[in-house]
């Protein structure tokens with residue numbers, strides 16, 4: 039089973055219209071990319087980013103509401119993201135789980151909404167430092183997978199991102215063995231629950247302090263199908279070598 043690799047950038051709460059030049063620079067640097075490229079800008083930029091990005095760069099949201107419309111001030115729904123030009127949405131990022139108290143059940147409901155709108159869902163899982171130090175990493179990840187992913191998915195619309203919370207924005211990265219252990223575990227859990235089709239075609243991304251300097255070694259780890267990149271996705275100068283590392287992996 040060959041899975042098309044995915045280099046995904048999460049701009050988080052960064053970026054205004056002036057930053058769309060980064061997308062143009064990325065498109066220019068990768069006219070015929072050997073992997074999928076995705077940028078998830080803030081919601082305010084999605085439609086302009088979709089217009090600025092050429093065909094080889096997909097655009098995604100960073101969250102969506104579980105309902106399609108209604109009295110939910112400040113929220114954005116999955117059909118709205120699709121309408122603005124998004125093809126993907128990140129769901130259950132640890133910053134959403136923490137800042138907005140999102141539970142696994144909330145995330146699961148959002149994934150259902152995203153998939154039924156026709157978006158691909160990137161479901162984030164990851165342990166805290168305390169959970170890793172207590173040797174609970176695989177239990178935590180297993181629980182998040184079971185709780186956050188609905189029972190009906192297809193392998194090309196589901197992406198899982200393993201993002202250890204303690205590695206996000208810290209410059210700390212798990213050892214390659216630790217990354218491999220979690221990615222292999224996620225693969226087995228997906229195969230066990232969904233069968234070989236979805237289990238083997240779902241892409242599993244690593245996220246947490248991925249930089250040009252460490253990307254190649256991370257991409258060589260088994261079951262790492264790409265990256266979800268925060269800080270280093272904000273500039274084409276940093277993100278482009280990460281894309282190239284993935285193309286060459």
Ligand SMILES: O=C(CO)COP(=O)(O)O
Nearest residue numbers: 048206207246247268269
């Ligand atoms: O949270 C992340 C991507 O979703 C990772 O962020 P950094 O790459 O800045 O560590």
